[in-house]
Amino acid sequence: MGHRANQLLYWVIIGGFFIPLLLGLLGVILPSFGIDPALGSSQFSLVHWHELLNQPEFWSGLKLSVLTGIMATVLSYWFASSLVVCTYQTRWFQRLQSIITPILSIPHAAITIGALFVLSPSGWLVRMISPWLTQFDRPPNWLTVQDPEGIALIIALVIKETPYLVFAMAAALSQLQPNKTLLTTRLLGYDSITAWHFTLLPQLFKLVRLPVFMVLAFNLTVVDVATIIGPNTPSTLAVTLLRWFNDPSLSLRGQASAAAMILAFSVAACIAIWLLSERCYSLIRKRLSLLGQRRSALRWTTLAGMLGALVILSLTILALFVLPLWAFTRRWRFPDNWPSSFTLDNVFRAGQNLIELSTQSFSLGLCSSLISLGLALVLLECERLRPKQKFAVIIVFSAILLPQITLLFGIQVGLLYLDWNGTWWSVLGLHTLYTLPYVYLTLKAPYLAFDQGYLEQANRLRTTPTRNFWQVKVALLKAPIGAALAIGFSVSMAQYLPTLIAGEGRINTLTTEAVARASSGNRKWVSVLALAQAILPLICFYMATLLPRYWTSWRLTLKRVLC
Template structure:
């Protein structure tokens, strides 16, 4: 079928589907700039919202990079990594993990009942709580993507070269491999930094409220229809893009500074005691981080499931008065409806995005022409909220008049970028010799790909499907605003339920989200044969 359609038509349609949303962005981006005299600056608490948003973005992204660098460093210096060590946390939906974290660690939570001392750092909604949750979620993401980027570098030869001149493997990692790895991770780090500074759903549930961060504030303005709120939303959109630009510059500056620091230390003689102390410290940090990731994720998953069956779990009781399935029986219809909507949209998006990514990569390899990754990942370099607000002011709704089609298109666009991050490095590492062999035997291009090249990419394709599905399932802002509330999913329902004081119903939806992700992860591991997460 693809052969009959032709490369030009196929890739042309794909590039139109990727470029059309940008046309709507340019058309609908409001030119109501936050000038010094703008109404935005008179809004109470806007300075605090800006400051707190920057603090969250800077601190969360820096700590995540620090921990991920230490874990990747161990992979580089000790052979093949333990590829399943962050899988549980990586697959956990942000919102589900956040709900469980709040139940476990905040005042009147479960650990507050068990431990003889309080945990005063984690308030129900605070900067510390939000930053901690983002670190727990973004660190595994950086580890998974970092391992893929590391595999594209000749790091073993570099470390051997360093050791041949008397430099330890640990020091060779930091001085030789780390700068190159950091450069390869630049686009990923920019995407993470922009996400942390503009996150909406997790910030609404766990972030400060008085005032909230800038991104939730813009969503609240957008959902109100009076002229002043719409004006504030338009100006806030530009302000959010300004914060994203600052985070991108921060990532680039951080990279340059770290690379200069590492270059300046090359050739210096270091005492063995100092080097041993650094190695011990990094080993402790790595072990503690992995234990924390696995331990907290496991406890969070168990806590969510326990909450759904608990009745009468009042403070300070460690266990509930009784266990019951009454809550599941009372709300199973609503839960199944939301699960069906979430899964159907997610599967359609995952299949379409994976097929599109595969076709685009094969076109590039076939024509020996590499499109710069930055163009294909551009959706990750602009705050998602800013893009959606621009679409709302454009002709988007005329092209996608059906709410479900509008949501699917938005999910596809964002899922494509994340899926490409996962699939492209793995595909680049596979030579074309097997495909060429198939064609020499008289098979067509895609038949050769299926029988000769696809088996080498089974793991990459499975993980691309997994990531695109998880991204679609986790989408909140596009589903809420473009769906106009008529395409409710598990994620949108969970955010709405979390605004109240009840724990059990949000826990049910969070459990369904997490179990959906876990089942997807297990199936991915089975299909890929050799786990990579």
């Protein structure tokens, strides 16, 4: 592909991303100030802001969102960094990476449903200690999930985000020289954990800032996880906004738009607070390092974080293990530790509905990940040619750093105006909007590190640059491309709010159905949905590791057969 054509595609992609973002922001900013053509209002007004600030539910929801979001992010980072520090240069580090890889592929809703079945008053944890320790013959009247303080919500978010941050840190370590640094500090008499705090962790945090900010923005604005396991009265601000936007009375739309803007500002403020806290911690670390102590007190925080990480990993394994148990259970009475009998009837009873939901989810995930891969390749090729051109990075990652609830309802206004709402294509477009940043981030490092000498040599031997690009460069990058496709597929599978808003109930997926049924009390049906939601990305991740290994031999065999 020529340089000019590549640049043209680059700006088309940027425009395709910028326009929805602009429409999304205008769609919430203008109604918040009284300018809403749908209601026939075109005059500037602050009435909606006054109504919002006098709404007790808004303040309680905002407080809950900020506290749970920050706490979940701090715990996730603490546990992930402690896990990396304590296991690095041991055999457990490689095992840890092999364990968290399948966990990363499982959507938030599926793990949250499993956590719900573990932590609830009739869940597995209570069953394990009943009745021999608790004397419970029936589930206790405890608020272990959907508690007003949001503790269960924090646990569910930490369960999902800790493996992601471990993965990001492990990938970032390849850009440093940890072995040489640790060897040098040990020769100076420092113990391993203290050496990490004084040398490697400050460098590591700068490399994982973007993943941490993505986690922080998600935790503050998550809807599906908060709906399943979060508090109801009051609910988090994102869940409250969803209810206000879906209210039959359009009079709440302006108030909801104002609240959505405040939620976006809250994300920006929390990121600023995080950066300020990092600066304060850096000053404390420097003061401790100047004391000359070879065993710093910071090591105890790491050991405590390691213990917390082990607890979270144990809860994650229990949450994933309980899903197939409930999916194939015929009868499981409280306080039995195990089901009394198993059956396949739950899956067969789901039947046609499960097939339709799985097909819909698979088609959206496959198409959005393939489109995102093509767009990411164009963006990265342009970035390789012009390294200082960072406009694409800003636009692409704005989609995931800005709250979904803020952008999507503004985009919905544009879809309604163009009569594009409720179609499979509109859902695909929104899935691609959120899939591309993750595909781009996964593929960026290996793509930019590729040795262009291979492609230049191929161009000297055969003057077909486009064909050489696909047959040489893309072929050599098949492993990271497979990983990017798998991550894109799992991200698409996890999209709840984009599917709900663009599909308007006419396009259902495993995620939307699982979240809708999570509070129904029918654990068997919900488990079947969550299990199917978890299995599809797992299969995709397995294929992503299998295909690069055998792709060349299979391609050559097929070529010989066809010729």
